[in-house]
Amino acid sequence: MAKFMFSKRKKYATIPSEHSKVDVPEGLMQKCDKCHKIFYRKELKKTLNVCPNCGYHHPLGAWERIESLFDEGTFKEWDQKMTTVNPLDFPGYDEKVKKDMQKTGLNEGIVTGHGLINGQATAFAVMDSSFRMGSMGSVIGEKIARAIENAKEASLPFIIFTASGGARMQEGVLSLMQMAKTSVAIKRFSDSGGLMISIMTHPTTGGVSASFASLGDYNFAEPGALIGFAGRRIIEQTIREKLPEDFQTAEFQLKHGQLDRIVPREEMKDLLTTLLEMHEKGRSKA
Amino acid sequence: MKHVLEFEKPIINLKEKIAELKKFTSESELDLTEEITTLEKRLEELEADVYGNLKPWDRVQMARHPERPTTMDYVEHIFTSFIEFHGDRYFGDDEAIIAGIAYYRDQPVTVIGHQRGKDTKENIRRNFGMPHPEGYRKALRHMKQAEKFNRPIICFIDTKGAYPGRAAEERGQSEAIARNLMEMAGLTVPIICIVIGEGGSGGALALGVGDQLHMLENSTYSVISPEGAAALLWKDAGQAKRAAETMKITAYDLKQLHVIDQIIPEARGGAHRDVKQQADYIDQVINQSLKKLSAYTKEELLERRWEKYKVIGEFE
Numbered sequence: 195m196a197k198f199m200f201s202k203r204k205k206y207a208t209i210p211s212e213h214s215k216v217d218v219p220e221g222l223m224q225k226c227d228k229c230h231k232i233f234y235r236k237e238l239k240k241t242l243n244v245c246p247n248c249g250y251h252h253p254l255g256a257w258e259r260i261e262s263l264f265d266e267g268t269f270k271e272w273d274q275k276m277t278t279v280n281p282l283d284f285p286g287y288d289e290k291v292k293k294d295m296q297k298t299g300l301n302e303g304i305v306t307g308h309g310l311i312n313g314q315a316t317a318f319a320v321m322d323s324s325f326r327m328g329s330m331g332s333v334i335g336e337k338i339a340r341a342i343e344n345a346k347e348a349s350l351p352f353i354i355f356t357a358s359g360g361a362r363m364q365e366g367v368l369s370l371m372q373m374a375k376t377s378v379a380i381k382r383f384s385d386s387g388g389l390m391i392s393i394m395t396h397p398t399t400g401g402v403s404a405s406f407a408s409l410g411d412y413n414f415a416e417p418g419a420l421i422g423f424a425g426r427r428i429i430e431q432t433i434r435e436k437l438p439e440d441f442q443t444a445e446f447q448l449k450h451g452q453l454d455r456i457v458p459r460e461e462m463k464d465l466l467t468t469l470l471e472m473h474e475k476g477r478s479k480a
Numbered sequence: 481m482k483h484v485l486e487f488e489k490p491i492i493n494l495k496e497k498i499a500e501l502k503k504f505t506s507e508s509e510l511d512l513t514e515e516i517t518t519l520e521k522r523l524e525e526l527e528a529d530v531y532g533n534l535k536p537w538d539r540v541q542m543a544r545h546p547e548r549p550t551t552m553d554y555v556e557h558i559f560t561s562f563i564e565f566h567g568d569r570y571f572g573d574d575e576a577i578i579a580g581i582a583y584y585r586d587q588p589v590t591v592i593g594h595q596r597g598k599d600t601k602e603n604i605r606r607n608f609g610m611p612h613p614e615g616y617r618k619a620l621r622h623m624k625q626a627e628k629f630n631r632p633i634i635c636f637i638d639t640k641g642a643y644p645g646r647a648a649e650e651r652g653q654s655e656a657i658a659r660n661l662m663e664m665a666g667l668t669v670p671i672i673c674i675v676i677g678e679g680g681s682g683g684a685l686a687l688g689v690g691d692q693l694h695m696l697e698n699s700t701y702s703v704i705s706p707e708g709a710a711a712l713l714w715k716d717a718g719q720a721k722r723a724a725e726t727m728k729i730t731a732y733d734l735k736q737l738h739v740i741d742q743i744i745p746e747a748r749g750g751a752h753r754d755v756k757q758q759a760d761y762i763d764q765v766i767n768q769s770l771k772k773l774s775a776y777t778k779e780e781l782l783e784r785r786w787e788k789y790k791v792i793g794e795f796e
């Protein structure tokens with residue numbers, strides 16, 4: 195891994211204490227999910243959960259992501275208090291959501307807001323796959339749509355990090371309709387000249403990949419991320435054929451023309467900074 | 481009647497009994513007119529009871545009925561001079577979706593819909609109405625053309641869902657669906673979407689962003705098939721019936737969830753019992769919708785479309 199990796203990131207944002215409590219679990223050591231090498235947790239925190247040995251990108255929590263990108267103290271959250279209801283009266287749904295709220299310290303599988311990335315103002319949304327697998331229900335759709343509308347009003351760019359297993363089953367068709375809702379919002383934003391950058395992280399599948407995740411002016415992905423619409427198992431059952439190992443990875447999607455770039459976590463902040471600067475300069479020339 | 485659904489069996493039994501009695505009366509001295517009249521009255525009540533109280537799973541069966549009219553059946557009854565056009569201009573022609581232009585009461589319109597086959601051979605050709613990316617891209621090409629030539633768009637939704645195949649993923653299934661959602665949001669012509677059978681997941685939604693969304697009484701619209709939901713939620717596809725109830729997928733459910741505009745009634749016993757009658761019901765709703773939508777300017781149309789989707793969803 196490159197030595198310069200965090201040289202440009204001058205400051206860290208401070209994480210509110212209730213978030214850091216849950217983001218830092220017990221235990222001193224952690225095993226890499228891929229190469230199984232053992233590291234100090236502190237070491238992995240420094241590399242933003244990327245394995246120093248094999249480069250595997252472990253999931254990054256919503257607030258860790260924000261901390262890794264935004265200038266210290268600049269990130270302001272939107273709609274923090276919005277919470278999920280049970281629109282279909284789906285048995286057991288309330289309990290499941292409550293449990294994940296306690297487990298993650300988040301109110302839903304997404305954080306939206308705005309702040310400065312190396313001095314560049316941007317609207318922002320980041321999904322967290324530790325909350326109901328990042329599945330999309332009404333709250334996620336609503337918070338994204340509002341963030342995009344806010345970006346449009348304030349003439350800010352919009353950056354989104356996706357991580358989602360797809361639709362939230364327990365919200366049925368309302369979950370499906372969030373795909374439409376977010377896409378309509380993006381159309382309005384795009385027509386107003388807004389810049390949208392989508393970064394797909396592991397996993398970005400189902401209804402999320404088939405809506406806002408794929409609708410950025412630039413679509414990026416983290417290395418090794420699973421990206422696709424239908425699940426591997428259902429495809430294998432349907433076509434009665436074993437799929438290749440790299441099927442639906444970020445690398446596979448790049449090869450098939452579905453991504454602009456694969457961006458390692460260590461390079462993310464620099465790339466976003468450069469893109470934001472270029473678009474801001476281009477806009478002021480217009 | 482070739483296909484009898486489970487819940488229709490008492491009706492069929494009673495009908496057979498009445499036929500038997502009639503035959504007996506005509507062949508013998510015995511006058512059973514009174515008994516027949518009684519039974520016919522009971523049949524009337526039974527039909528009203530059964531078809532008036534369909535459970536979600538019954539409606540799933542109706543939506544999947546092998547004789548259920550397809551997009552093409554309604555195109556033939558509702559429109560004139562339909563001309564089908566093919567191909568997405570990138571890769572191929574997906575016959576799981578048909579697209580073309582036609583007259584609707586003297587007004588040129590663009591008609592797009594999922595197309596199932598009538599038999600196995602046609603179903604294989606049309607991939608059982610489950611599109612690949614080129615299907616959505618063909619649809620979008622025609623929608624853009626409709627916008628250019630100021631033609632309203634009418635979409636018929638009738639698919640189990642996007643095809644879960646290797647090639648579909650390789651050619652950007654996600655992007656193709658997402659692109660349609662986004663572009664449909666910005667088309668400056670009226671878009672009317674009607675679910676006529678099964679409306680399954682992103683494959684259905686890719687033809688489903690519009691100004692008015694209607695569902696036939698016995699159609700379904702869901703984020704995943706009942707079987708798929710049961711497999712995911714309870715690790716048991718056999719619990720599809722339970723999933724059909726829990727997931728709220730009927731026209732009545734979607735009306736209650738404020739997702740659709742209107743429930744289009746069906747001929748008694750289902751759309752397949754009387755295609756012409758069914759086409760008339762749909763025709764009336766298209767006519768009303770078009771009249772309403774043609775009153776708006778382009779800007780109003782887009783603003784209302786946003787307002788429509790903006791409010792879908794529940795939260796605190």
Ligand SMILES: [Zn+2]
Binds near residue numbers: 229247248250
């Ligand atoms: Zn490793």
